[in-house]
Amino acid sequence: MKEVGKDWKTILQKVDDWRWLLPQDYKRGMRVPGLIYASEEMIEQISGEEMAIEQVANVAFLPGIVGYSLAMPDIHWGYGFPIGGVAAMGLEDGVVSPGGVGFDINCGTRVIRTNLAEEDIRPKLKELVNQIFRDVPSGVGSEGLIRVAIKEMDQVLTKGARWAVEQGYGWPEDLEVIEGGGALPGANPEKVSRKAKERGAPQLGTLGSGNHFLEIQAIDHIYDPEKAAVMGIHSVGQVVVFVHCGSRGLGHQTCEDYLEVMEASARRYNIHLPDRQLACAPIRSPEGQDYIGAMTAAANFAFCNRQLITHWVRQAFARVIGKDPRQLEMHLVYDVAHNIAKIERHRWEGKEITVCVHRKGATRAFPPGHPDIPVKYREIGQPVLVPGDMGRYSFLLVGTQRAMAETWGSTCHGAGRVRSRAAAKRLLKGVDIAQQLERRGIYVRAQNRALLAEEASEAYKDVADVVEVLHEAGISLKVARMRPIGVVKG
């Protein structure tokens, strides 16, 4: 399986310090070349990610793909498509593929700011983390604090975060700073299976497991004070909350349901695939439309989930700090998806075109002036929230015109693994990760302590290196860096 010794530096053509072309003739059948954003060091270390580069080539086989099969610097192997991959398919001649979105539909991130300083919460940090650990259930199969009837689920799937706000979980203005207003149009709850709804209903307001987390962070460095100020970030030490989670069992089940549909449709529409995990259907086909309707509904579920979590986080702060969340200025900064496919208008080779942009482990990064970003961010560009690992950093960035021109307005989604879960566990056998982090002032509560080794810094690239590539390549710009002080994990 693994092609040992392939010399990628002779195959990939260096475009500049941050861009590497995978030529279209690398594999017969590629409709477009690949383009990988990475530093020279990352390309040299790419030997562990050979399968991911192979997947960049495979995605280029898909009908209707426009421009390039793109990969971000956090690229790693995924189901069919690489994680950290971006591919746009023409609306009329292109396909949509569940593998290009991922199992966790609308896995994404959100940042809530506060007006607290690190020293304000240090004395109550453990209490605060413990309270959140109780109110935001985490772990595989965890169930939330609210009960939603199956028939109510169609409302959740259509209204997304708006449903939560209507129920009293959140502030109306939260919706203005969520991608798509927290309720993407085109959701079709009828196309989400009963099984998916039954799995998802009890999980609303839960974090999940794996790399999902909720962190209390302190602003560690501000690169662009003016843009940071627009986001309500004013000083080093300011406390924010970073949430990373998705659509739980509902999205997973939806992906599974449609992979089965799409395997049949790829055959029916005679689509030649180098890997059956790229199963897809024409966007204009009934199967394609059904998947888009269901996937969009699942995306709305994830927005609703992160909204409910926000409510419980505000409540936990209020209870422990003893002040109203409004007094604490716990405003939502932004909420953005990094596993999604969306129909968008873009300019390509001088023409306006409509494409289905698959972002799998990739974040939308729209530029200043774009009509789809909130009015308050219109001048600075769309906020991009990039999680790192629990021992290092996370970043706040903004989208750029260059991203719009080159990557369909997209950027990376995180640090990306450098070690498999198994390898990380082997390396850190016998190490008490929670204790190690606590010595560094990071208080961790985890549902499953064995998971901490798999999620330790050693398992990930340094997100600062990844972000450097984006910044230097100009597809997003650094605004601020955060470091974790309290962590809740599945």
Add this chain to the structure above:
DNA sequence: ATGTAC
């Protein structure tokens, strides 16, 4: 990512 294999 995930009722981590119904």
